[in-house]
Amino acid sequence: MSVHDRQLIGGPRKPSPVQGTLYQAHSSARLVLAGVSIVMAALLIWASLIIWNGYATSSGTSWSFLPHTSRTPSTDLYFFVDEKEEVLSEPRLFAALLFTLAIQTFLTVGTHCAELQVILSRDEAIWRSIGTVKGSAPRLSTFSSAVGTWQSAVLMCFKPLLHWIYGLAMFVDYTSGIYMFAPQITYLWSLWVLFMSFIWFVSCQSPTGYLPATYGHLKTMIDLVDEWHPRMFWGDKNTELNGVRQAGTAADKLLPIDPDALYGGGHYQSYI
Template sequence: MGDCSPDTDISILHDPQPGSQSSPIVEDGPELPHFDEAISTKRYCEIALWLSYFISVSAIACSIWLLAAEGGLIIAFLPDNVAQGVAGVGLVGELLPLVFNLLIAGCTEAVSYIHAVSLRWALYREGRLEFNSNLRLFTSAKSSRTNTRSVNFFSAACLIVCYTAASQILIGRRTSILFNGIALLMLGIGLLSLSIVSTMCLRDTTNTIIAWSPSPLNTTLACLNHDIIVHHRGRGMLAVDARYLLAQSSKPRRRQCAMNTVYPATRYIIYFQYGVVALCAVLAIIILVLIRILNTNGVPTYAFFADDNGTTQLYLDSGNSDPSLYPLWLFCTFLFAVVPQAFFVMALHGAELLVTVARDEATWREAAGRHGPGRGAMVADGALKSAAKSWLWLALLLYKPVSSWLLTSQGIKFEIQQSTSSVVFNPIPLFALTGLLILLVAFEEWLVRRRIGGPQPATYGHLQTLADLVDDWGPSNIGVDERKLWWGSKGFDQMGDALVGTSVKKEDVGEIDFNWRYK
């Protein structure tokens, strides 16, 4: 634990308001370069928003057409006489919802990003923007109409509806694939509502979005340009966990403090994740026990996918196959699935914060010219480029639709047998989902407890800490797409004190000596 505290006098504290301008030591440095507004990222978000509008309106129109033209809310995707000649149509029918889930996940990520950026700059205007990444659905801002508690709750409900419905739109059978009109309608309503909220974020004149880049360095530069935070001299080796200490020289650490020591919300996220794991395991066990009790002939098989020979499933039968009852049973299936889905969506939302905070730290650590990647930290990064460079974010993007598919497409689903329509509970996918959740929690535990090696102070996207660590943003004549920062030793001042900081030239920073005290 010795490396987790800086070699300083912890009894000396300054004003606990990060970004406070009352500090007596403020550097009057050269004029700051302009930050990147990332207009291209805004354009991509607008394109994704229009795509979401198109999908949502089309889904609502198709569901209405199914009701009016077919007299019900279900229709064959492949005619039986065609599907019978297609090998493996049953397996295709089971996997198609997963593909559809990936598409919807992309749309919801785009509209959610607009909402998240809106929250960032609403907090900025209220003087509450401390970290670059925030828990979007659980953080409200009174100054923005689109980031109030009621809108956040509404957005969370719509997100849950979207993930639940996306997994239930396509229903696979041995001979055909069916459209679920109820799920199509619910998806259209949920995605349309999210799109409207995002449009309000774009059009909100009281909360203009200053910059669209997810980069913590660009956000810091924007705040410095607007005098929300200022650079304090003498804090070049103080990490985010030392943000309440007075400016002073300090020896570099060999390992930095963990995320959970500086971002309190991470602890509650992990606790909630454990609760969701327990919920999923208990649900799967209860269903399996009920099957063993109700099926006097024993469990037929433990197959993952359903087939005509029967699997380990619990059925709630309608007693007949009257098509007029399909909408009712489809809606019942949706209700059964939406309750556990709510817990999973909130758990994944928490995981998203952990990943974005880790990505913010990774962005800063690219500045380590001598220790670390040494590629140089890009001050301005577009959302797509930043996401593509983060394997954590890409893995989570894939994890979201897969977990939703296991729960609401395989674990709880609608089936049509020869004589009945049923709501089916299959514990096998739920056990698989429990395993995936355990892997997720184990990975998150590692992520929040990991103490990154190297002398470069950790920030985890804390804007004031970044403002203090970056002493040189480079000249204004460097383009925003070319501006890179390197961090390291910068020699000695006139008093003989070792200096540390940043430069746009890699050769201007040198090796860090762990025996020296830097400021």
């Protein structure tokens, strides 16, 4: 029985060749997807306002990747500037830095929440290794498990890129306050759309194979594992009682799952 079926009454059933999604398994996944979508909408509104105001108030027209204060369309926030002073005072400079930090915190929280989706997707990928011909990896370290999946690799590329482009989009000047560059904010929004698409993909992807999905749910894993070994294989244990076959784990390769048979899960009475 997969994590999606944990609320159902157990009983023999035929195995499913396709498992449910992360989106279906955890209610928190839906909150995370809503969060990254809200960040995307906020960035779109921000970019639209800066593009409109930037072309209205500045002479710059360059959309080069690296910004320039005189050639790139931008919006200047002068409310941090005191006209009586040639440069920003320390309190005003500190306030400007806090303002940029507040926006970056918004992005950081969004990426950290999205990382929860990636971790669950990564855990499911590692879990599903026991259903392969090679079985689970007995010497998999915490570091290698964190960086050894494509989900983690993509996340590690996105996170620094998002913060770097944000650093290009916002510029604190000690004489002019804060510059917000329209092209770079647009590039930031575009990259976030790609990032959001990646998070939606890992959240809505349906794993294939007869091994029930767990998505890090320990109780479901314990129910499915009836023998613990450094390297484990999952499959048909070649035992049958009253027409119900048993699927479980072993130290050696097991028989493939019969898609037309009824299965129960051994002494834990967990069913696929």
